[in-house]
Amino acid sequence: MNEYLKKVLNGVREKNLYEPEYLQAVEEVLTSIEPVINQHPEYEKIALLERMIEPERIVIFRVPYVMDNGQTVVHRGYRVQFSSLIGPYKGGLRFHPSVNQSIIKFLGFEQIFKNALTGLPIGGGKGGSDFDPKGKSDDEIMRFCQSFMTELQRHIGQDIDIPAGDIGVGEREIGYLFGQYKRIKDIYEGGVLTGKGLSYGGSLVRKEATGFGLIYFMREMLAENKQSLAGKTVTISGAGNVAIYACQKALEYGANVVAMSDSKGCIYDKNGIDLNLIKQIKEVERGRIFEYLKKHPKAEYIECNGEVSPIWEIKTDIALPCATQNEVTLNAAKRLAENGAIAVGEGANMPCTKEAAEYLINNGILLAPSKAANAGGVAISAVEMSQNSMRYYLSFDEVDKKLNEIMTNIFKSCKSAANQYNLGNNYTAGANIAAFNKLAQAMIAQGIV
Numbered sequence: 001m002n003e004y005l006k007k008v009l010n011g012v013r014e015k016n017l018y019e020p021e022y023l024q025a026v027e028e029v030l031t032s033i034e035p036v037i038n039q040h041p042e043y044e045k046i047a048l049l050e051r052m053i054e055p056e057r058i059v060i061f062r063v064p065y066v067m068d069n070g071q072t073v074v075h076r077g078y079r080v081q082f083s084s085l086i087g088p089y090k091g092g093l094r095f096h097p098s099v100n101q102s103i104i105k106f107l108g109f110e111q112i113f114k115n116a117l118t119g120l121p122i123g124g125g126k127g128g129s130d131f132d133p134k135g136k137s138d139d140e141i142m143r144f145c146q147s148f149m150t151e152l153q154r155h156i157g158q159d160i161d162i163p164a165g166d167i168g169v170g171e172r173e174i175g176y177l178f179g180q181y182k183r184i185k186d187i188y189e190g191g192v193l194t195g196k197g198l199s200y201g202g203s204l205v206r207k208e209a210t211g212f213g214l215i216y217f218m219r220e221m222l223a224e225n226k227q228s229l230a231g232k233t234v235t236i237s238g239a240g241n242v243a244i245y246a247c248q249k250a251l252e253y254g255a256n257v258v259a260m261s262d263s264k265g266c267i268y269d270k271n272g273i274d275l276n277l278i279k280q281i282k283e284v285e286r287g288r289i290f291e292y293l294k295k296h297p298k299a300e301y302i303e304c305n306g307e308v309s310p311i312w313e314i315k316t317d318i319a320l321p322c323a324t325q326n327e328v329t330l331n332a333a334k335r336l337a338e339n340g341a342i343a344v345g346e347g348a349n350m351p352c353t354k355e356a357a358e359y360l361i362n363n364g365i366l367l368a369p370s371k372a373a374n375a376g377g378v379a380i381s382a383v384e385m386s387q388n389s390m391r392y393y394l395s396f397d398e399v400d401k402k403l404n405e406i407m408t409n410i411f412k413s414c415k416s417a418a419n420q421y422n423l424g425n426n427y428t429a430g431a432n433i434a435a436f437n438k439l440a441q442a443m444i445a446q447g448i449v
């Protein structure tokens, strides 16, 4: 391995010993850009890589709130402002009990590259809390969001840092966060958060954008390899925002989606998933996926209890992991290959472990990497910010057309970087290289900062 890369990798491992997800994300990027680093020995003197992997700042704060039963609970809030190289910090907020500094840093790091790939002027950031919204009342969610924003508001602004949703943070949470921001700041700063409701500054297609974008990217990747979605069997993990709209677009393209899941188990309905029912259970009732059986008793419910999620045991042509990081392990990747999968599209961030991703690529299974394939959400967030600045709204078709163009261009960038370095169908390396080259140029232009 290139000596400079080796030095940086050893340094990052030593400094971040207890942050496995962050190390995984950095290692994936650094190892795949080796051909570029070999061509640019001058990067070492200006510590280009060391500066790229070190967040500009991390804010950690206390978030106390009172539960309905009167008990006060304290959670930890985070905002990683990773890079403002090509625009204000931009990235979602995750509310999930697993949230810690490693997870927020890995997501923030990935976000820099993803945002660079969109071609839009947005830097990288991420935040969240170890708060679990599941099972909480609306009032509890509101009080938590208000407490979270009471601190976060010091650090954000429409030209500084623009958070959005992620796991556990949807339109309801964004509404409460926005209301509290506006109240404290006494200003209507429409572009300070994205993923807003349509009644107060949200954009059409933002809700659908990540899932639709994933399928647009998949369509391009399949077409490049003389395939299409029509008639293909598809399995999708998760039943949240990304999974639901990926399912909708896959169905529109003539695929047969047979399975979806949540963290407890998966539904297998070989006649095709009833998406309206999934939306009702997840978006309206905020229920569990096994409730699907009440209306479709012939479908199967399989509980998660091993290392390989049951959804990856189901025979499929295309697998779309849309739940969380590292949900596709090496064994899961092997099961997908044994069952004849031709493509995997990463809707979630880093859903394949490093070993799983390598296995898929080495075994000729097309892999749409998350940084590129799920960039549609943040891209349309940037379009939401533009609309807020213009004080003007675009129609559904206008935004959807933009999303389609952006995803097609992202695929082209990944393909052309992969071609340039003779990497075949390794679109993961292609995405990393295309984004890295853009960021490196901006870094050099802006001097040592």
Ligand code: NDP
Residues within 6 Å of the ligand: 165, 166, 167, 168, 169, 170, 210, 237, 238, 239, 240, 241, 242, 243, 261, 262, 263, 264, 322, 323, 324, 325, 327, 347, 348, 349, 374, 375, 377, 378
């Ligand atoms: P949601 O909260 O809407 O849905 C998350 C889904 O994943 C739920 O079905 C949830 O099940 C499941 N899930 C969450 N954590 C786990 C876990 N540890 N194990 C198994 N299943 C789990 O989130 P989103 O759909 O917004 O996000 C999903 C993924 O997509 C994340 O990786 C996120 O970072 C990524 N992403 C999201 C974007 C967006 O615009 N929303 C943009 C780009 C990426 P349960 O309800 O049981 O917890």
